[in-house]
Amino acid sequence: MNIKHYEIEIEPENPFANCKLDRQKYSGVLTNIINSYTYGFVLALNNKWGTGKTTFVKMWEQDLKNNGFQTLYFNAWENDFENNPLTALMGELKTLTTKETEPAFKKTLKKASTLTKHIAPIIAKAIADRYIDTEGVKEAIIGVTKGLSDVFENEVNEYQKKKKSISDFRQSLSEFIASTNEGKPLIFIVDELDRCRPNYAVSILEQIKHFFSIPNIVFILSIDKEQLGNAVKGVYGSDDIDADEYLRRFIDLEYSIPEPEVDVFYKYLYDYFQFDQFFRSAERSKYHELKSDKSNFLETCKLLFTNANIPLRQQEKIFAHSRLALRSFGVNMYVVPHTFLLLIFLKIKHNEFYEELKSRSLSIKEVQDKFISVIKVKVNEETERQLMWLEISLVNAYNNYSQERYHRKSLYERDKETGQNKALISSIIKENSENDVMHILESINRGRGIGDLDLSHFVKRIDLLEDLKT
Template sequence: MSTTPAGIRNDEPASVDALDRDKIARALATAVKVCDTPLVVGVYGSWGTGKTSLMKLVQGELESETDFYTVWFDSWQHQFDENPAIGLLHTMVAQLGLAEKSGSQARELLTSVAGAFTDLTQWVQPLVDGSADLDQLRQRFLDERFKAREQQILLHKHLRDLLDKATERGAIRLAFFIDDLDRCLPEYILKTLEALKLFLNISGCVFVLGVDREALESTIRARYGDRGISEHYLDKIVQVPFALPPITKAAATRFVKSMLPEELVGVTDDIVAGLDPNPRQLKRFVNSFILNNELAKEIFEGPDYSPIVLVDLLIVQYRLPAFYKEIAESRQALIADRPDKTVAGVDQLSSVRRLVDLVARDPSALDGYIYLSEAISVRRIAFDVVVTEVGEFRIQLIKVLREVLGCTLTEARDLAESPPPIIIATAKTREEAEVLLARVLATGSTGEIR
């Protein structure tokens, strides 16, 4: 059986720090150890920036303490649970081994909490009854409100008892790490954030929430429409926001070099210079390059193959997909014989300049590399659409916003009048993003795909 090419990495979070974030992890862990409780810490970063890896490092720091327990909650795996709070508590009981430590007590408390939740959501009864007079309706309303209050008190009591069991009555602090929330369905995201409020009057608990803030705010905006709500909703829940800083060039270089086989480390600087400093993007690019390199060994003979040429073409495929299509169809796309050709506007990219020089010497030199890049591509799969400047036909843009976001006329108008950039769609396919961008541009506004 053939072996996997050296350097291929899966998409799981890193267990060892390769991005110089150990100092950040220690600082966050220290803050969690000494903070007042309850508290919610928000770790903000876009897709692939390493939120999960950083949270794992923080969790590792806390687990070395004798007076700290940690619970890891993967929201994405629980997004079809009816109630996020119950899913979170089930995970806590399982990961802390409470069922084994306390016999049936933990299970009974968990059942009580779940029952209280169910009763609380079902207490409201229809008040409109044609056969009832006004006094009867008033009395029914008061009765139902009393039942709701009873259930709230019972819920908090059971919840407090369960957490007392988990924290050994306050002797142990409990840190919940909630990950991948921004990958979930909008309704589940909102339910989870609302569920966190239940815990915010219970001491001894710290919640570390890893999210893409822009994507999450876009979800809230799509749900509520008003931009002001989306901007302040998260701030009312998160007391300590932390924006994950981009990785340095030096860290990116070490990261890429650590994934490359010995014979390919010479292209490290070219990869780092050609891509954004996003750890997941770098990892996927390197994986694709390594597989392409293995395939090249079977296709090319002797000295005809150059890894740097393959890297250059893959960078163009990733950074400039439309231009890459032109090159794939005709190598003449790399010959700047007319000022209106695409290559004239992108030749500042070093990878493009090297490909131009190569094709100028030998028009067929890229043929084998094109085959490789088509076989195992590094195309991006998720794109955001952003309005960068609102044009003179504001009404037409408002119409587009209403259709895309499903919001009211007032909400769309407020959004159009807010300062750019205005994110109007996230995680779209390239084709969907291009169609939506064309609609934005048709209104006289400017925008871009990110």
């Protein structure tokens, strides 16, 4: 049994063979775009964190290689220890060299070193201007010891040298790429840009624009545009900057990978983490009241994940933790999957609420209010009943937990006039829902002991405070 979800294996001959999200068709669309605009451009793959961008671009990269493209994959986050992105980008390009193209690359590298020499004093001065107020210290750092007229003349000369250095570098780089790509553009994939140090991320964008904007290079930026926009605002020290407009200067085309089909991913995770080994084991199958655990678990997955748009990576974490925690349940113990999964969802996604539940610091009304605030599921005819079950099951377990057993206030009472049970609470999901709530409470308490379970039954196992069974 796996305790974590490992990277999907990418088969060289069929890179999308293990893709569980049916994304190969988007690879074809993007490759056709490249074939239509081979001159060179910057494409942004814009999706939220945790939606599987990295897996997709690695599969697509292999598919591009299979179609005769030369590719480079650069994980910007893993390389932001390097202060100068130009060094890192040139280091990636070096991997393309062969015995025949090595002279062309060395020529390009020499141009890059000249370029770096000319832009370094300007970068140093910009840093000094931004962070240092004492003019004398500024001059000590940037070596300004001449008169003002000499400084101005020197800056004009440096401007000319810098401009020529950029032009020479781009020309040399263009010639090098032309000698390696056999008529097809080089595909340069930059991943995890939004996770870098903000100044490093912005510097990469600037250098791609100014130094690498040449024929026959297609840059693929795998990003969460909102997070990258926040990095831009951080670098420039203002929330008033239009980050979206800023990023348009660098991005020629933006593409978002569509969300996967409903039910696909969580069902894959259910199989991957081998939940049937527990829910459908021969021992548990002997108990009639436990036979619906699998269906209840999957229905709750659908409710929490697909309706609330939980990122794939967080779904993985929830499944991994759920499978581990299940090992602390005996074969004849109640799991109550909808309550169990809800609490793990809260622990990972809304830990503050989870800890408040454990501390017994909330009233029943506060539990209900917080429940609706974190369960961002659209209430409709399909979800209303399921949401009420989640809510009332949580409230029942919390009520049992927050009070002493023999002084516990019940959530319902018998009506003296009608002789029928009457709910003392209503659902926050639906107004005037006492009858529905009473039906749920009766169903919960109809089972053998489920209605008496308190929150500790779940959290002790979710927090891994009980021994794991082999």
